[in-house]
Amino acid sequence: MKTRTPLFINIAVTIGLTVLAFEMFAHESAYFSSPFFWGLMVITIILLFIMNAIGDLIENENFRKLSDEEKAIFLKDKNTPYFQKLWNSAFKKQSATEEKDILIDHGFDGITELDNSLPKWWIGLFYFGCIFCVVYLTAFAFTDYAHPEAELTHDTKIMLASIEEYEKNAPQITLENAKYSADNIAEGQELFKTNCVTCHGDGAKGGIGPNLTDTHWINHKEKSLFKNVFWMLENGSPNNPTMRPFIKEGTITGRDAEKIAAYIYHINQETAPITPAQGGAAPQGDEIKWENGND
Ligand code: HEC
Structure with a gap:
């Protein structure tokens, strides 16, 4: 049985992804002060806590079915800090018997090759890239995201509105008060x-x-x-x-x-x-x- 990713990692990743999504889709850059943003954050974090609690229940249930030996391995794995595990997994080497199982023999040239599974960080990055690609293309096709002309028009509108506001409140220049400069x-x-x-x-x-x-x-x-x-x-x-x-x-x-x-x-x-x-x-x-x- 595998150990689960700790809650704080899930929370950090979710917050990161949510901020990324807001960066891309929010029309106003001041989303940090919007109650919607913070409401969403709180709800997401609560959901993550609930999911974690359900995960604990399932884990306990499965743990009971393990043999004593499996239990000992699982507990040892569980008690290793998460980052320590990541670090160890980067340098993990197969034992000689494990190596035999994943050996590819080219036969004629005598070169042998290990059919290692891909590192976790690589797979993570790959899936993140795929998902980001889909999100980016969808955003590009259906919203104003990453369209410089649309951003320029938007900013120009704000600028013109502020000039108009200024003109409205600034004292008008008339024949009487016009001054040479x-x-x-x-x-x-x-x-x-x-x-x-x-x-x-x-x-x-x-x-x-x-x-x-x-x-x-x-x-x-x-x-x-x-x-x-x-x-x-x-x-x-x-x-x-x-x-x-x-x-x-x-x-x-x-x-x-x-x-x-x-x-x-x-x-x-x-x-x-x-x-x-x-x-x-x-x-x-x-x-x-x-x-x-x-x-
Ligand atoms: C469509 C053509 C036209 C445009 C555009 C125009 N003017 Fe004129 N302007 C004239 C004509 C024609 C006269 C002569 C009026 C007259 O005979 O009383 C004149 C006269 C003047 C006079 C008085 C000159 C004099 O000898 O009495 C001034 C000053 C002047 N214009 C400034 C301007 C300024 C500044 C602008 C731009 C904001 C401007 N004009 C735009 C055609 C134009």
């Missing part, structure tokens, strides 16, 4: 490329919309250049609907407008204008001397 120029340039370049051309040299790098302006609603650009983005052009009220129609936020206006201020006041000779559009409107350019 040189830190916004680079981001403003990117926003200009996505929203404005189709009409105002590369570097705002002009196209369907006027050249924004020169001294001439059709619309001058505010005293400062920075605020004037913001005003245009909020209200659009009163004379020409092609220049739309981007903020009011919801295409860009006040925060975006503050950045774009900083960029336009920068290319208009802090860099040389793109003249018609350099491919810029001819000046339109009146020549304006802005008061406090970026105020």
Whole structure:
């Protein structure tokens, strides 16, 4: 009769496998704090205790049927610590008679070979590999597990939701409180490329919309250049609907407008204008001397 694997080993293996399964299938990585996870753990451990108790009963029953000699061997085996047994089994050698039973004789070449049974750790690893393979393939085929695009979409959704939450609570930027900051120029340039370049051309040299790098302006609603650009983005052009009220129609936020206006201020006041000779559009409107350019 064989001795059984001790309870604590079964518990450790089961906990390991359960954590592995949660790692693979749980959508939220915070499963450690979920009551479902801990409930499952407690139930599993209780079941293992029950199974162990049933195992004890069966073992006692079988033990009674053994001969005295078999009983002595079984008790000796049972009293050896589990890891000691594992260690011993790794170095176990057959006796000469046992060897005879598992000898394969090649006959003609005189080479003899022992038909040893495979080591337990090897078989364990093999079965674990087979089971893991099936679980992995099933998970891959029917869930989002191990799909990088799905993970990216999931994380992007969370990120966008947190940005939206921030936008909702952060104070809105309006014409009154918008402020110029040189830190916004680079981001403003990117926003200009996505929203404005189709009409105002590369570097705002002009196209369907006027050249924004020169001294001439059709619309001058505010005293400062920075605020004037913001005003245009909020209200659009009163004379020409092609220049739309981007903020009011919801295409860009006040925060975006503050950045774009900083960029336009920068290319208009802090860099040389793109003249018609350099491919810029001819000046339109009146020549304006802005008061406090970026105020
Ligand atoms: C669909 C084309 C179009 C797009 C896109 C567009 N604009 Fe315009 N924009 C115009 C036109 C046309 C005018 C001239 C309006 C007028 O005649 O009053 C103009 C005028 C302006 C003016 C005032 C210029 C002046 O001389 O009075 C500013 C500032 C401006 N746009 C900024 C922007 C910014 C910043 C964006 C991107 C968020 C943008 N525009 C996107 C077509 C466009």
